[in-house]
Amino acid sequence: MSDVGEIIKxxxxxxxxxxxLLLLLTLASPSIGFxxxxxxxxxxxxPHYCNTSxxxxxxxxxxxxxxxxLTLPKRSxxxxxECLMYTPVDQDLDAIIKYGLNSTEKCQDGWVYPSKQEPSLLTQFDLVCDRHDLHDISQSIYMLGLLTGALASGLLSDRFGRRPITLLSLLIEGTFGVAAAFVPNFYLYSAFRFLVGAAVSGIAISTLALATEWVGPDYRPQTVIVSHLGFVVGQMVLAGLAYAIRDWRMLQVAGSAPVFGLFFYLWVLPESARWLAAKGKMEEAKKLLQKAASVNKRTIxxxxxxxxxPEKTKSASILELLRNPHLGxxxxxxxxxxxxxxxxxxxxSLNVGSFGFNIYLTQVIFGAVEIPARLSCVFLMQWLGRKKCQTxxxxxxxxxCLLITVIPKDLPVLVTVFAISGKFILSGSFSTSYVYSAELFPTVVRQTGVGVCQMAARLAGIISPLIGLLDKYHPSIPVVIFGSTAVVGGILSSFLPETCGKELSDHLDDNAGNQRPSKTIRGSLESGYLKSNEDITEQRMTTRF
Known part of the structure; x- marks a missing residue:
């Protein structure tokens, strides 16, 4: 049993x-949704057509x-x-009117957008015709940033602490999020999006650790899921901002700049006492625990x-996830x-505009359904346990998702209802994954382990927009892939150990599958009995072997 766990009780x-602390973590989440x-x-x-000036x-x-x-061919x-024009010829007007133009070619001098709407990313950088796939590729580049950030921030957070990585990630997110609004070309925009993605992973991973390492076992699901509600609010606010602000540069600034309002985190965001103790920084851990007790009007x-x-522990690295059979x-x-x-x-989520319904309203609904989905997970995880809930x-x-493929496309409302239902359930599954992962890995490699898991998620995020490109062959192909892989994932999750109601493990030699139940810890403390060092050592030996 962790000494810090006793003190937190x-x-x-x-x-x-x-x-x-939960309020601070929640305030950092809306920008992630944006x-x-x-x-x-x-x-x-x-609407667009070739420039035939x-x-x-x-x-x-x-x-x-x-x-x-005279210059553009027509469809049936x-x-x-939209993507073809008649080949320019060196003839006078009378000859062109008399004989017409027959040869066609792709647009050579850009495109014209007759609707005269506010500048969008599409019109600014001509993401149409042969350049249409750049949108999905850019989204994959952002996901690549999430993947890179998941690995880097996980390792850095375990080495330097949860607090500094959170603060650094917020700074990078705000700086490059705003800078992306002023780029001269789409390639620099994608590069800045990559950096923002890396920062978003840093925020998600580090705040997850703070959310789980400062509370008791019975409150971990509530803490993690409530902090995620900020992400849900960010999705809903995005729909309102996008509807009100049609200029993409102004929208980018409006969604990124509020992060700088969190500068006060420099003075108020605490470090994880568990991490400090695991790293041997006992005096800092004790001061922080006493401060927390004072705020809670309790005495340790x-x-x-x-x-x-301080305990002598093996140095922890990403290789430990492979060397240790259980952790592997x-x-x-x-x-x-x-x-x-x-x-x-x-x-x-990334195909919100392809269901045939109003994209702004669909985005609001997509965000709104995540609130009851995530909150219901709090009760389901306590009632069914983590494993059954995830499976x-x-x-x-x-x-x-698979049922969506059999619904006729001329019923967009029904398709949207099924899509919303699917996202409702999958967002609940995502929340379960965060709680479950934080409980499965010991403190010394928790961020590294969660980082590896998030790398897998970000790899899927990179692939997901590219799978969407397969709809040109058949509209059902992407949805079939999404649905069938989720079913396989449900089967695999049934082989994981249960962690509901168990204390967090701190060291590599603590078997995460056999953690001590939290009720035993609570009972020893509520009776007023304080264990000696020998008693604690004996209990650890019994638990491990």
């Missing part, structure tokens, strides 16, 4: 200190409609082709603080769960 599993899905509203399809000098006396009829429905018995001694199994299974969960979740959610969410 004494100062309060969830008091005023933890409430204040950056994750904001680009969807910057590339909304607009070469003809202006020839047809000076013609109307705009007449010039377009009578509308102009001096004898209990004296028992908090957990890492493989949990990474697989994160992969399929992310693939299906982002597969639905059931992935299996059911995948099944609903």
């Amino acid at each position: 004494t100062l309060g599993d969830f008091g005023r200190f933890q409430c204040w 950056h994750m899905f904001g680009q969807l509203f910057m590339v909304i399809e607009q 070469w003809f202006n000098a020839i047809g000076l006396n013609l109307t705009k409609e007449e010039r377009l009829n 429905d009578g509308t102009f082709e 018995p001096p004898k209990l603080l004296q028992q908090l001694k 199994k957990v890492t493989f299974l949990m990474s697989s769960v994160w992969f399929v969960n992310s693939l299906a979740y982002y597969g639905l 059931f959610a992935l299996f059911l969410g995948g099944t609903i």
Whole structure:
């Protein structure tokens, strides 16, 4: 049993200190929702056709409609082709009118957007025709940033602490999020998005550790899931911002700049006492625990603080996840769960505009349904346990995705209802994954382990937009892939150990599958009995062997 876990029981599993910490973590989440899905509203399809200004000098006396009829081919429905134009010729107007133009080619001088709407990412950088796939590729680059950040921030957070990585990630997110609004080309925009993605991973991983390492076992699901509600609010606010601000540069600034309002975190965001103790920084850990007890209006018995001694532990690295048989199994299974969960979740979320319904309203609903989905997980995880909740959610969410493929496309409302139901369940599964992962890995490699799991999720995020490109062959292919992989993930999660109601393990030689139940810890403290160092050592030996 962790000495820090005993002390947290004494100062309060969830008091005023933890409430204040939870508020801080929640305030950092809305910007993540914006950056994750904001680009969807910057590339909304607009009517366009090839720029045929070469003809202006020839047809000076013609109307705009007449010039377009002579220079642009038409589809069978009578509308102009969006990506083709007639090949320019060196002839006079009379010859062109008499014989017409027959040879066609791709647009050579850009495109014209007749709707005259506010500048969007699509119109600013011509993400149409042959350049249309750049949108999905850019989204994959952002996901690549998430993957890179998941690995880097996990390792750095375990080495330097949760607090400094959180603060650094917030600074990078705000700086490059705003800078992306002023880029001269799409390639620099994608590079800045990569850096923002890396920062978002840093925030998600480090705040997850703070949310779980400062509370008792019974409050971990509530703390993690409530902090995620900020992400949900960010999705809903995004829809309102995108509807009100159609200029993509202003929208990018409006969604990124508020992060700088969190500068006061420099003075108020605490470090994890568990991490400090695991790293041997006992005096800092004791001061922080006493401060938390003071805020909670509780007193930590001096004898209990004296028992908090540094322990000789093996150096922890990412290789430990492979060397330790139990952690190797957990890492493989949990990474697989994160992969399929992310693939299906982002597969639905990033195709919000393809269901045939109003994109702004659909985004609000997509965000709103996550609130009851995530909150219901609090009760389901306590009632069914982590494993059953994870397995059931992935299996059911995948099944609903598969059902979408049999619904006729001329019923957009029904398709949207099923898509919303699928996202409802998959978002609950995502919340379960966060709690489950934090409980499965010991403190010394918790961030590294969660980082590896998030790498798997980000790899799925990279692939997800690219899978969406397969709809050109058949609209059902992407959804079938998303649904079937989620079902497989539900089966794999059934092989994970249960962690409900068990104390967090701190060291590599603590078997995460056999953690001590929290009720035993509570009972020893509530009776007023303070264990001696020998008693604690004996209990550890019994628990491990």
